[in-house]
Amino acid sequence: MKIAVVRFPGSNCDADALAAAQSAGADATFVWHRSTDLGGADVVVLPGGFCYGDYLRPGAIARFSPVMRAVAAHAAAGRPVLGICNGFQVLCEAQLLPGALVRNDGLSFVCRMVTVRVESDATPFTARYHPGQLLRMPVAHGDGRYVADEATLDRLEREERVVFRYVGGNPNGAMRDIAGITNEARNVVGLMPHPERAAETLLGSNDGAAMFALAAVAAGV
Amino acid sequence: MSRFRARVRVMPRPSILDPQGQAVSHALGELGFGGVADVRVGRTVELLLDAATADLARDGALKMCERLLANPVTEDYVLETVEPVA
Numbered sequence: 001m002k003i004a005v006v007r008f009p010g011s012n013c014d015a016d017a018l019a020a021a022q023s024a025g026a027d028a029t030f031v032w033h034r035s036t037d038l039g040g041a042d043v044v045v046l047p048g049g050f051c052y053g054d055y056l057r058p059g060a061i062a063r064f065s066p067v068m069r070a071v072a073a074h075a076a077a078g079r080p081v082l083g084i085c086n087g088f089q090v091l092c093e094a095q096l097l098p099g100a101l102v103r104n105d106g107l108s109f110v111c112r113m114v115t116v117r118v119e120s121d122a123t124p125f126t127a128r129y130h131p132g133q134l135l136r137m138p139v140a141h142g143d144g145r146y147v148a149d150e151a152t153l154d155r156l157e158r159e160e161r162v163v164f165r166y167v168g169g170n171p172n173g174a175m176r177d178i179a180g181i182t183n184e185a186r187n188v189v190g191l192m193p194h195p196e197r198a199a200e201t202l203l204g205s206n207d208g209a210a211m212f213a214l215a216a217v218a219a220g221v
Numbered sequence: 222m223s224r225f226r227a228r229v230r231v232m233p234r235p236s237i238l239d240p241q242g243q244a245v246s247h248a249l250g251e252l253g254f255g256g257v258a259d260v261r262v263g264r265t266v267e268l269l270l271d272a273a274t275a276d277l278a279r280d281g282a283l284k285m286c287e288r289l290l291a292n293p294v295t296e297d298y299v300l301e302t303v304e305p306v307a
Contacts, residue, residue, distance in 0.1 A: 057292055064289070093292070100294040102233075107240045146293060147237060174236065 004041035006071070006087075010061045013048035013084065013196060017212075020199040022043065024212035029195065037187050039057060043124070043214055044071055045078045046087025048140070049162040050193060058143045059089035069095055080124040081188045085141055087178070088190030095132040097183055098156070099148030099192045104142060105173025109142040112203065116179045116193055117163040121184050125189045126163055128210040135164075135207035137193035139171050144192040146174040146181070156181055164191050224306040225278040226271045231291045232263035234258045266290050279303045301303065 002196040003021040007014045007030050014030060021028035031038055033051075036042055041087070052061040062068070068090075071185070075081045077097050092099045115136055117175070118129040134220060153176055156162050164180035178189030195208025233239045246260040268285070272278035274303050282300055291298040 056289070060289060060292070092294075098294075100292055102237060102295055105238055105240050107244055145238075149236075150293075189226050 001026050001043065002039070002041045002099055003043045003045060003212070003214075004031045004038045005029070005047055006031050007046045007163060008033045008049065008051035008065060008086075010051040010053060011047050011049035011086070013086075013194060015195075016196040016199075016211075017045050017084065020196040020209065021212045023199060024209060024214075026112040026212065026214075031067060033044075033062065033067045036066050036070060038067070038070050042073055043082070046071070046081070046083040046090050047196070048085035048087060051086055051090065054143070057089075057093065057213035058086060058104040059091075059123065062086075062090045063094040074098060075183070075188050078185055078187050082125050082211070083188075083190035084194055085139075085144070085192055088192055089143065091188060091190045096188050097181055098152050099146055099181070101143050101192070102145050102147055103143050104145050104171070106142070110142075110144070111140040112138065112167055112170045114139050114179075114193055116191075117167045117169050119162045119165055120160050120182065120186075120209075122160065123186045123189050125211045125216050126210060128213060134167065135193075135195075135198070137198040137208050138204075139193050140197075141172070141192055142174040144174065145214070146172075146178040146192070148175065151155060153178075159184070161186070163189055164193070187216055222271050223275075225272060225275055225303050226269055226306050227268040227278060227282040227303045228301045229266045229268070229282060229286055229290055230301050231266065231296050232284075232298075233261060234297055235297055238294050242255060255281050263296075264284060272304075275305065 198208035
């Protein structure tokens, strides 16, 4: 299985995402944001960071990078796309996921371990988990408060598209404690916590490692 | 072609919590300013546009707002002025 990790100017979790994908047995490579193709990758990861300095809004400028056309086509073809933290913000700005991520309600940058509950195993990235499973992963963001209008939130809940929810404390004021969501086709997932920073027990948790082990995709399912 | 200065004001939607505005409101209170009922912080974007007419400059600026300058999920925008630049 080939995983492409997109690098934007200002990405800073790209190497961690690559390492997590490689540890999971994937053939992982970086793809520069100016690239117009994904090098035949099966899975695309948009990593964390502060692309374009978060100017205007986090993800607002990155979404117009040339590579995002290829990412949108990849998503439209039903193939897996994972956005982590800044990558989640880019996916929302690109309207590949609904809603937006705005300034944390407490204003401070939060950088700590959180617990999230897996709400859905019906995505390529959560197939190895089970609903109700609790995962410990770090968050590190200033703009992680998920917001959407009530109709969108109700729809996400009704269609079981909330993938992760904060439990035991909401670090940013996200509406309905939402930490991660998926699109209608369930192939695009965005989340604020960092599974790639929780992919080795040495780092305090390896709960995120399974998110990069996409055996079903490798088998062509 | 003429040159126009367009000014766009982008504000967080009233329904969206504005923690930045709240922090400024709190700081104003600390400084002894009374009677501050609410503060909201947005941004102003100034564009210098080359276009044949002011209307075309305006149309262009509005398209830019829709596509990039404001996020329709969380922000409202107003195109405040389109003025010719001498």
